[in-house]
Amino acid sequence: MTKSLCERLFTQLDSFPLIDPHTHIDPLKPAASSLADLLGYHYYTELAHSAGMPRERIEEAGITPAERVRRLVEGLEPLENTVQYSWLIEMCQRFFGLADDRLTIANWEALYESSFTRMQQPDWAMHVLAASKLEAVFLTNDFDDPLEGFDTAIYIPCLRTDDLVFHLARPAVRERLERSSGNSVTKSADLRAALAAQFAHFCQRGARAAAISLPPDFSPRRVSEAEAAAALDAVLKQGENATAADRQTLACHVFWTLADLCDEHRLPFDLMIGVNRRVYPGGVYQGQDLFDSRVSLIQYRELFNAFPRVKFPISVLASVTNQELVAYSWIFPNVLTNGHWWYSNTPEFIERDAAARLEAIPQTKQIAYYSDMYKLEFALPKFAMYKRVLAKILAERFVLDRRWSEDRAIELGRRVLRGNVEAVFFAQD
Amino acid sequence: MTKSLCERLFTQLDSFPLIDPHTHIDPLKPAASSLADLLGYHYYTELAHSAGMPRERIEEAGITPAERVRRLVEGLEPLENTVQYSWLIEMCQRFFGLADDRLTIANWEALYESSFTRMQQPDWAMHVLAASKLEAVFLTNDFDDPLEGFDTAIYIPCLRTDDLVFHLARPAVRERLERSSGNSVTKSADLRAALAAQFAHFCQRGARAAAISLPPDFSPRRVSEAEAAAALDAVLKQGENATAADRQTLACHVFWTLADLCDEHRLPFDLMIGVNRRVYPGGVYQGQDLFDSRVSLIQYRELFNAFPRVKFPISVLASVTNQELVAYSWIFPNVLTNGHWWYSNTPEFIERDAAARLEAIPQTKQIAYYSDMYKLEFALPKFAMYKRVLAKILAERFVLDRRWSEDRAIELGRRVLRGNVEAVFFAQD
């Protein structure tokens, strides 16, 4: 009974048009141009590398896309159990007609050719969007992105702020900020003006969120003007040689200023909490980051209290932080749950994390899922994975355990999958 | 098969008369006097607040109970998915004949009236106890509670000690202690005598436990007499301006003395570990506390070793601490598991935490559940939620996976639900 119930619920959940609230899509090149763009996704390069393929073989410069695909296909067998591999297969089946349930040295070439032909069609990206029932996707834009040349109703700008908060000690970052904002950044007031200029630019171009990823040891706090000025001064003089304390103070100050600008511009501030960058410098591109699960949302206590009007959709990297996220969203009006991020984006973690959220947090405060994708083709299998888990949770915990009607369960699913994305990011308040 | 098996087990588990080992019932006013007492439970006010209702609207002074209910009902829609909401509906259906599965602006008034009539009946509290199969409930008494005017066989005193351990720096708390104990508190020996007087008073009035909730950073330790005297001296002189170190030392000293008095009086000491108070000062009443899940029972190592005869029934706020609780209960004879507390009291967390306990800890060392309620009406839906999860665990993990008979599974359920409450708190040893 449960199995057919799950399938009925999945079919309904799978019928809603979606807006993907966090991706890394390049709006000028949103879809893949060959299988190399799909197999080159860090999930496959890092897993193939982890299973034994040398980084040099994966990342060798100058090889053709087809050769890159061939090499990676050779390294896929050890990954066939993973859910990440299942995304690849589902995507190849749905978009490119793969008939097998594996991608091997025997069948990759035919797939490469047939998929290549399809990807060259001028409306390929729009076809993928339509087949995936995606009406729009949020981008991840550098702060100095001109945001030009694309339809911002489909590709929605989102101001990514990691560089501003954590890398202002790098002269190149400061120069980018000065150039794009038209402000010099020599004292604290200038810095705020420069940041404000970026917000104005983004909001004018239809941005719907600011976003940042944060290391586990980051504890934002309000920094006094004098402290901020001193830290900025030190960083301007010494760049990356400034003390850790000065750089941390400046990071806090910039972060706080960004939150303040979010408040001013009524922009939600997506916080993605818990990543340590470059833990494994010998890893492949984008396959070097890990985490320390010893992080707590208590570190954000001052922030949540200081900005009651700013919505903070929060992603946590470690599932062990999910219960804190549930509790903080249950208590703080401005804290919302946002998707299942990266190392928590596999069915076992999604299942327990999503169930805990659906049982205890107001249904209006949960953004179910985002794909985090770099190419449009990945939304379909990633959302499908999530929706299968969601169908299971709704079937077991709501329809069976709590005797909800199927319609009521589907309505809850629609709300967290779609309705809340609109309510949170597109509200006219 | 599993579903009907679960239902059979639930029916049996639901037939046992219970003693609720931890509540906040006021024995002079144990049941609700209107729906406002039920909707005013912090679970509803804090969730309605979190979903957007202003605190001022919820807590406005001087409005009628009916008006308060009307306002909260207007804010319930966003919470309809939560299990906390399901407690409310089940309670209204069972006690007040609510026919719908939602409480809305369209049906609340009729329910308010009909429930109000029932609650005014003189035997309402006894009716609720009987309908909930509750034979007795533990209270949470201030240390200076006179414990008079109620039947201590039904409303069992429990000495709550948070104020003594953490707020002795407040003159008002010291005055309450001096007044109720008849001892001055000017030196360490006096302090112990004052505390001893409270224990004597409570034990004379039938108290069956002492209890305390503890912040995640608390690490109890034995404090030397000289250290204790110095800390008490500093706190007496400076009150809440005493240094954090002096206040912490005094807290450790009082806590240790309480454990020693528990030993002397053979009183179990309920530890509720992990809450941070007033993390969100802008929250509604009782809706301001959260936690930092980075806590370990290793912090209690010295305590558990020092008091082998004191039973420590332990609740942990964060499910991530449950495995430590399982392991410490498995090894230390004096450590027991106690219920599913607050932010861990939702089905997903209960399910995994209870399963882990039932599989690995002696069956004699597990107190399954307490309601933590403020009004008697909540025991029924909260225990029912727990018993549904327990039935599922027993069905899947014992009857199916381990081929236990249903009778044997029910016997285990009876023991953890009822038998152990008697064995732990009412043993004549």
Place this chain on the structure above:
Amino acid sequence: MTKSLCERLFTQLDSFPLIDPHTHIDPLKPAASSLADLLGYHYYTELAHSAGMPRERIEEAGITPAERVRRLVEGLEPLENTVQYSWLIEMCQRFFGLADDRLTIANWEALYESSFTRMQQPDWAMHVLAASKLEAVFLTNDFDDPLEGFDTAIYIPCLRTDDLVFHLARPAVRERLERSSGNSVTKSADLRAALAAQFAHFCQRGARAAAISLPPDFSPRRVSEAEAAAALDAVLKQGENATAADRQTLACHVFWTLADLCDEHRLPFDLMIGVNRRVYPGGVYQGQDLFDSRVSLIQYRELFNAFPRVKFPISVLASVTNQELVAYSWIFPNVLTNGHWWYSNTPEFIERDAAARLEAIPQTKQIAYYSDMYKLEFALPKFAMYKRVLAKILAERFVLDRRWSEDRAIELGRRVLRGNVEAVFFAQD
């Protein structure tokens, strides 16, 4: 459907011959010589003690094995719910023909006698191995074990290094090292030579791994030669009175040297992370250790980067660390998952931990299970417990959710249960 599917999968998984990659078997006395050897396993003594039996009664010297069994049987009733108890019953049923599903004061004597007779048969150990489908078991050998008198093809040496890393301050340990290696240990170079001699000895005798258990606060780092020399000097002079800092530095240095020798000898280095020793000194033998779950694999970042050629099969004591283990194995080629250790070796924790691994880590990098047993009889029920959980995961998450064929699911099971033990520990690279 799921139930019969699980059973079909279990039957297949249960048919593979196995190599147990971590045990504490004494190769000169691998099987039990009476029930006392089985009931004396710390799981039963510590649980009986935790449930109320005095340590003195359990560990009294000079009593007969039968009397020890009688006493423990008297204390078993409180443990009947535990999975540890189920191992005992399954073992007694399978090896000694116990017909009941409980071991009681009424039936223990007959079982004692009949089992005793069987255990005296000269081929008993070989019989147990065959009945358990075990082809070989890894040992846990002291660094100065002569490794003589047994068949190293069945009983595979493994160099246990805890004493070397953490107890070199004890004169007795240093003397054992000097005696067995034939080297004095008076300066850093000598120390390395002594350690190298032990590696040479173990490898010559067919060792297939080095292993160590580590406390939660250990953070290995490369120590400079000068630092190492100074620390060794301090420890040589002051023994256990050396400062914590000097002892920690020496521990890091020895650990790093061992990793380097593993690299040189192509020996995998099993890390068992997270145990605190002697937390409960009043506990029974081997029932005194617990843990602090606040540990992170980020502490091993420098190690994993420094030794890319050394395979690190990693066990974590706390299930809350499992997600880090999944992520680190997914990224680092030299990090592998290894079994379900100690307090995480119960079905609820195994189920979630194993599911998360199977979904996200290359199938070649997961060593499913080891028994950790002290007597051969325990492999059968412990592996059976694991295989039942594995069958359930494969049924639900692969055959049903991902539409795998049963054969493909069984192939994955075979790989993690058996294939990877060979590939990781017996590779000729």
